Amino acid sequence: MIQLSHLQKLEAEAIFIIREVVATCDKPVLLYSIGKDSAVLLHLALKAFYPAKPPFPLLHVDTTWKFREMIAFRDETAGRLGLDLIVHVNQDGVRAGIGPFASGSRVHTDVMKTQGLKQALDLHKFDVAFGGARRDEEKSRAKERIFSLRSAEHRWDPKNQRPEPWQLFNTRKHKGESFRVFPLSNWTERDVWDYIALENIPVVPLYFAAPRAVVRRDGAWIMRDDERMELAPGEVVETRMVRFRTLGCYPLTGAVESEAASLTDIIAEMRSSRASERQGRVIDHDGAGSMEQKKQEGYF
Amino acid sequence: MAVAAEKKRPGATAPLPANDSSGLSETAQHSLLRFITCGSVDDGKSTLIGRVLYEAGAVFDDQLTALDADSRKFGTQGAEPDFALLVDGLSAEREQGITIDVAYRYFATEKRSFIVADTPGHEQYTRNMATGASTADLAIILIDARKGLLPQTRRHSFIVSLVGVRHVVVAINKMDLVGYDEAVFDRIAADYRAAVKSLGFTSVDIIPVSARDGENVMRPSAAMPWHKGPALLPLLEAIVVEQETRDEAGFVLPVQWVNRPDLDFRGYAGTAARGRARVGDAVTVLPSGRSSTIARLITPSGEASNAAAGQAVTLTLADEIDISRGDVIASAASPVPVRRELRARLLWTGERAMLEGGQFVLKLATQAVNATIGALDHSIDIEGFKPVPAQVLRMNGIGLVTLRLDRPLATLPYQESRDLGGFILIDRISNETVAFGFVVAEPGAGRSLNPAEALGTADRLRQARNRLIGAPGTPDRRLWWSAVSWRLLSTAGLFGAALALTGRPGVSGVLALGDLALRPTLRGLHARLWQKHPSAALQDGAGI
Numbered sequence: 001m002i003q004l005s006h007l008q009k010l011e012a013e014a015i016f017i018i019r020e021v022v023a024t025c026d027k028p029v030l031l032y033s034i035g036k037d038s039a040v041l042l043h044l045a046l047k048a049f050y051p052a053k054p055p056f057p058l059l060h061v062d063t064t065w066k067f068r069e070m071i072a073f074r075d076e077t078a079g080r081l082g083l084d085l086i087v088h089v090n091q092d093g094v095r096a097g098i099g100p101f102a103s104g105s106r107v108h109t110d111v112m113k114t115q116g117l118k119q120a121l122d123l124h125k126f127d128v129a130f131g132g133a134r135r136d137e138e139k140s141r142a143k144e145r146i147f148s149l150r151s152a153e154h155r156w157d158p159k160n161q162r163p164e165p166w167q168l169f170n171t172r173k174h175k176g177e178s179f180r181v182f183p184l185s186n187w188t189e190r191d192v193w194d195y196i197a198l199e200n201i202p203v204v205p206l207y208f209a210a211p212r213a214v215v216r217r218d219g220a221w222i223m224r225d226d227e228r229m230e231l232a233p234g235e236v237v238e239t240r241m242v243r244f245r246t247l248g249c250y251p252l253t254g255a256v257e258s259e260a261a262s263l264t265d266i267i268a269e270m271r272s273s274r275a276s277e278r279q280g281r282v283i284d285h286d287g288a289g290s291m292e293q294k295k296q297e298g299y300f
Numbered sequence: 301m302a303v304a305a306e307k308k309r310p311g312a313t314a315p316l317p318a319n320d321s322s323g324l325s326e327t328a329q330h331s332l333l334r335f336i337t338c339g340s341v342d343d344g345k346s347t348l349i350g351r352v353l354y355e356a357g358a359v360f361d362d363q364l365t366a367l368d369a370d371s372r373k374f375g376t377q378g379a380e381p382d383f384a385l386l387v388d389g390l391s392a393e394r395e396q397g398i399t400i401d402v403a404y405r406y407f408a409t410e411k412r413s414f415i416v417a418d419t420p421g422h423e424q425y426t427r428n429m430a431t432g433a434s435t436a437d438l439a440i441i442l443i444d445a446r447k448g449l450l451p452q453t454r455r456h457s458f459i460v461s462l463v464g465v466r467h468v469v470v471a472i473n474k475m476d477l478v479g480y481d482e483a484v485f486d487r488i489a490a491d492y493r494a495a496v497k498s499l500g501f502t503s504v505d506i507i508p509v510s511a512r513d514g515e516n517v518m519r520p521s522a523a524m525p526w527h528k529g530p531a532l533l534p535l536l537e538a539i540v541v542e543q544e545t546r547d548e549a550g551f552v553l554p555v556q557w558v559n560r561p562d563l564d565f566r567g568y569a570g571t572a573a574r575g576r577a578r579v580g581d582a583v584t585v586l587p588s589g590r591s592s593t594i595a596r597l598i599t600p601s602g603e604a605s606n607a608a609a610g611q612a613v614t615l616t617l618a619d620e621i622d623i624s625r626g627d628v629i630a631s632a633a634s635p636v637p638v639r640r641e642l643r644a645r646l647l648w649t650g651e652r653a654m655l656e657g658g659q660f661v662l663k664l665a666t667q668a669v670n671a672t673i674g675a676l677d678h679s680i681d682i683e684g685f686k687p688v689p690a691q692v693l694r695m696n697g698i699g700l701v702t703l704r705l706d707r708p709l710a711t712l713p714y715q716e717s718r719d720l721g722g723f724i725l726i727d728r729i730s731n732e733t734v735a736f737g738f739v740v741a742e743p744g745a746g747r748s749l750n751p752a753e754a755l756g757t758a759d760r761l762r763q764a765r766n767r768l769i770g771a772p773g774t775p776d777r778r779l780w781w782s783a784v785s786w787r788l789l790s791t792a793g794l795f796g797a798a799l800a801l802t803g804r805p806g807v808s809g810v811l812a813l814g815d816l817a818l819r820p821t822l823r824g825l826h827a828r829l830w831q832k833h834p835s836a837a838l839q840d841g842a843g844i
């Protein structure tokens with residue numbers, strides 16, 4: 001009898017979930033946030049429908065503050081695979097001059113990411129959005145279902161989630177309601193990197209250590225990716241060997257000093273690391289329970 | 301798995317890459333153990349999981365710093381870290397100090413990878429506990445050493461056995477509060493073993509622990525030298541859980557999605573529920589009963605010659621058959637019984653009580669049918685594990701019912717297959733999941749339809765012929781022809797010999813024809829005498 005390995009089981013589970021959405025829902029979309037989890041999710045979607053292409057587009061909610069390398073990688077990926085890519089920017093936010101420096105991380109994330117996402121889903125009438133979130137990322141995520149039902153206002157009700165026994169997903173919903181679906185729910189950061197190595201999945205080069213121009217700010221190494229980031233008095237741009245464990249808006253994403261320049265190095269570094277992957281993310285530290293609250297408001 | 305090169309078809313993406321497993325972390329090839337913690341409120345489930353995560357090195361420094369702050373704010377342990385706060389992740393849980401919903405956590409040791417579901421102890425959240433249990437290989441049942449067995453201990457043990465968890469580890473917790481007393485442990489251990497005797501667990505290990513202080517969690521406790529068995533984590537690393545015997549059984553693929561990128565390709569995608577498939581295998585499609593053979597198999601690693609249970613595959617068939625989502629492709633040798641009526645246990649999860657006559661959507665594997673609840677036989681007192689007469693089933697109640705279906709459903713008893721015997725009932729108006737269902741194997745329960753009953757006459761004739769003489773082009777068919785020609789030859793020989801001996805064509809003809817007719821009959825009867833039992837596949841009409 002064939003014993004599937006841990007990774008093969010996770011792979012099979014994710015493919016099952018992706019197919020279940022396509023088979024039972026009207027208009028799915030894959031939220032492509034360009035990071036390593038999105039890369040794995042996209043790879044699994046390609047496998048799920050092979051030899052056909054995934055029967056849904058990719059959606060990137062662009063806050064206009066992503067690393068330039070991320071945007072280049074995004075466009076290259078969609079082009080190489082011949083997939084539909086929708087890029088949505090919350091123009092209301094742009095007009096109001098919202099940004100991480102001008103408005104602070106909380107308002108910026110809410111307007112440009114959460115509201116932007118809701119706009120895009122409503123505009124295109126998507127009833128399901130795949131996301132690459134994992135339960136091991138954060139305590140409130142550990143509580144979320146794989147098929148997470150959202151009200152017509154996109155709200156999550158953590159105290160009234162549908163039970164999800166076995167692999168039986170209740171995919172019925174009322175008009176206006178939608179699902180966020182997380183095929184990687186049961187993956188850990190380590191599984192993601194192992195899988196990327198095993199399957200040779202391309203990822204944004206920012207994950208690998210290289211000399212980069214960074215500034216020390218609030219205890220984090222911030223990469224000055226363009227001129228919009230003004231230097232405070234006393235701040236100096238230094239070149240350091242750094243890499244990123246997660247990718248987001250560049251002013252909100254701290255780099256870690258590292259020599260890990262290959263997948264093998266990254267996996268070895270992760271094994272000995274004593275810090276969680278979200279440590280570099282400013283958004284999670286906005287107060288206890290902040291992720292849960294953001295999710296209730298419609299954040300991924 | 302073989303990755304065969306293949307020619308590119310229109311609309312096809314590039315072939316899938318081959319796997320290379322050098323440089324992976326050691327967990328990539330690990331076996332996986334899924335377990336849950338359960339037991340009554342405040343027995344220490346969340347604390348134990350937090351402790352296990354901590355001891356296994358799965359808690360990072362920044363999370364520990366956060367835990368310290370949280371412990372001072374919400375904790376129940378004064379200035380000491382309250383490990384339960386590592387898992388109770390919702391604000392409501394932290395404020396009330398209870399677990400409301402299942403939390404899934406992940407960790408790995410050098411020997412194994414684990415997914416643990418920490419489940420709530422309150423009776424009102426039983427469905428969340430059952431959800432965690434439904435995918436578990438093993439359950440840790442906690443008992444507070446000061447309190448001994450509580451009604452919830454018995455309820456959870458019953459639900460764990462109902463969903464098919466075969467391995468139980470009982471952690472008798474808070475031993476620090478009873479002075480690490482061996483006598484207390486022995487008494488509770490004996491009580492537990494007596495209580496669950498009828499539940500038929502494969503293994504029941506009982507360990508005295510202190511979750512708060514980490515005694516007997518990672519390594520044997522110095523405070524309890526009298527306990528001879530392994531500590532909790534080493535036990536979890538070592539325990540062997542048999543997978544469902546999915547590979548030996550006949551192949552079953554519930555069709556999840558039909559993959560039709562262009563006119564040249566029609567693939568049936570789904571996750572193999574049991575058995576193993578090979579290219580060239582004969583299959584039957586349920587409920588229609590049509591048959592064909594497997595032409596191609598695509599697994600996550602690419603084109604393959606065979607595929608196993610648990611793999612997400614796409615297969616194509618040699619014949620053009622109308623197949624859609626919800627149909628089941630099964631090995632022709634052991635098709636899955638198809639039913640219009642089911643006997644099943646229900647764990648009621650709906651807010652409103654179940655009434656006879658209620659109509660719901662039943663979802664089993666990828667099939668969805670309308671189901672009407674017929675008779676409620678009885679409900680089960682899940683503390684005494686005994687049937688009691690009942691008219692209604694309330695939330696968290698368990699009962700045995702008959703369900704009438706508006707369409708035939710391919711299904712197996714839950715005991716044989718979680719994938720083909722576990723289902724949910726969905727309220728058609730509110731879309732609420734109102735029950736977890738478990739198809740019951742009972743003699744005389746719910747008549748099983750022969751798939752052929754759903755067929756037209758031509759198909760039925762073709763099937764009957766194939767059964768007798770093998771399908772066209774198969775080795776069976778060639779064997780049949782060779783047997784026929786051999787019989788005719790030997791009959792001709794007999795006629796010739798008789799004619800030569802007797803010189804009377806009439807007598808010789810009768811003799812030869814008699815031989816032609818009688819010999820196969822006698823052989824058949826003889827063969828039947830030697831056959832032990834008709835195979836399980838032939839019994840599907842018996843309504844197990």
Ligand SMILES: Nc1nc2c(ncn2[C@@H]2O[C@H](COP(=O)(O)OP(=O)(O)O)[C@@H](O)[C@H]2O)c(=O)[nH]1
Nearest residue numbers: 341342343344345346347376384474510511512
């Ligand atoms: N003294 C002592 N207290 C414990 C132990 N395990 C848990 N507790 C406490 O028991 C209470 C309930 O624990 P919790 O993990 O929330 O229980 P749950 O409801 O089963 O998840 C908390 O105050 C814990 O600190 C133990 O081994 N010894």
Ligand SMILES: [Mg+2]
Nearest residue numbers: 345346398399
């Ligand atoms: Mg708890």
